[in-house]
Amino acid sequence: MKKFALLAAVAPVALCANTFAHAQAFYDRQPAQGQTLLVSPEGDILDFVPEVGEVAISRDRMGRTILVDRRGNLVATEIPAESYYPRNGRSRQQALPGVEDPYQYDEQQAERWDDEVTTASIPDVEPLRPGFDDNLQDMPQGGPDLPLPPDTQPARTVTPDIPVKSDLSRLEITALQVFLDREGVSPGVIDGKMGQNVNKAIVAWQQITGETLDPNNAEDILERLRMTGGMALKSYTITPGDAAGPYVASIPDDYAHKAQLPAMSYTSTAEMLAEKFHMDEGYLRELNPGVDFTIPGTIIKVTDPGETKKGQVSRIVADKGLKQVFAYGEDGALIAAYPASIGSADTPSPSGTVTIERIALNPGYTYNPKVNFQQGNNTKILQIPPGPNGPVGTVWLALSKPTYGIHGTPEPSKIGRTQSHGCIRLTNWDATELAKMVKAGVTVEFLD
Known part of the structure; x- marks a missing residue:
């Protein structure tokens, strides 16, 4: 875990010591009332502590403590833990000890219509x-x-509170994501990182199966993978069709420029393959350092998300x-x-x-x-x-x-x-x- 120190040139702003403690203990159980969390602009609890020189401390218009990078981009906002994990709300069945289950709804049957x-x-x-x-x-x-x-950070529970060991490897987390994807509870992109999407998928899987899934038990996850199609990663040979595309050089931001393109195609073989195997494109490149994805016959490592639900x-x-x-x-x-x-x-x-x-x-x-x-x-x-x-x-x-x-x-x-x-x-x-x-x-x- 990286160490954090305040920039000497920044006017000092008092931060609760437990803010950084809970940033480091990202996957511990719910923090006690009165404690604080660092939350990213995307609504995620910050799962790292920025290094010396990476951020400065400031205040936003609401008077909250924020971390900004050297380009002025917001890195995280300090918010009360109870606003991120509210104690009240609609009643939910417990799926894990101390975890609210968001899937307890009154069921109703819908009339089936013809396909259109x-x-x-x-x-x-x-x-x-x-x-x-x-x-x-x-x-x-x-x-x-x-x-x-x-x-305008939401004051709703946006992720179940599932304790996960901080020393899980990228490949162990990848195995968990692939298993969940195979089971029809999507973790979003497979990137070897824990986060809200993975946590929510775990709770959904438990609701579907009635079983308990321990994300820290790597041996159990590997056995479940074996029973559902094999290991999380497999070898894939890039085909001539993969390399041929068609692709476009880039996707413009302006809609008028988008309208001039022949198609809103992928921009590269790597982007296409990442989507084919439900992966983050950056993670695909990390697993295959130095690989030229445009050469047919090249063997690469990809995830194996299995058949569609x-x-x-x-x-x-x-x-x-x-x-x-x-x-x-x-x-x-x-x-x-x-x-x-x-x-x-x-x-x-x-x-x-x-x-x-x-x-x-x-x-x-x-x-x-x-x-x-x-x-x-x-x-x-x-x-x-x-x-x-x-x-x-x-x-x-x-x-x-x-x-x-x-x-x-x-x-x-x-x-x-x-x-x-x-x-x-x-x-x-x-x-x-x-x-x-x-x-x-x-x-x-x-x-x-």
Whole structure:
């Protein structure tokens, strides 16, 4: 663990000593009342202590202690532990000793409808919002993820409190992530790091199976991997098709420039392979140092997430506070769970219950600044071509509330760590898996 010291040039600001103690004890049990935590702009408890010279101490507009790097970027905000782990809230069944189970809901059965799958651009719907011209059509929400504003950190429980040893290796954590992914409780991108998405997946798995999973028991995890398809890592030979693409040089930020591309394709073989194997691209490169991914015949190490989850989903629950989506079967049992980015303060997600109206695979995206959000200086309607790096990724599940949907993302490593423009944003592979288990008419309940 790195040591931390205040910069001599920075005006001293008193920090509670236990702030850094709890940053170092990231996966200990809930801290006592009156203690504090360091929370990143993405809502995660800081799992390291910055090195000398890396950060300065300051105050934000609300008077809270913050850490900023040398470029002025926010690293972490000091908040009371009780605001991150509230003692009160709706009653939940205990899944682990001292851990609140977020999956205890009243079950209900939804009526099954016929499939309505679209494989082209996202179909338009009639405008229902007052104040727009009659010739305008509601378009799906999309766009880049929104970072959690430092002054509006959520006061909700956003992760179960699961004690994990600090000395787990990257490969041991990778094994845990791969096992959870195989079981249909997505940990998000596989990156060899513990975090909220992994913790929530553990609790979801326990709810589905009724068993207890100890993330510290590496031997047990390895045995479970053996029973579900083998080791977490495997060798993969890059094919000529992998190397050929098609790829684009880069994805511009401006939507007008996106609209000029032939497709919102991957930008490299490495990016494509990372998504294929549910990995963080940086972690794929770490596992294969010095490898040129453009050469066919090259053998690389990748994770083995196994087969996609199968089943018939009749009800979906999107928990805004937990930033997680739960898929239930007709019998009311939890089938799968996915980390998600759900809405923001400026563009909140709906409340209550809606239904899935259409399923669009590999959708194009129509940007309308009068209906959607404002992107850059764009004032005209733009047609953005399909592709995994498009604003809604590879899947669009249109909801009965116009402009809202469940969709993929071009930035899977940000899922569960950022906010969206009101929609439910999943990784492309999780969105695709869910799309194959739902039909038009499936209910989607938003929990505030």
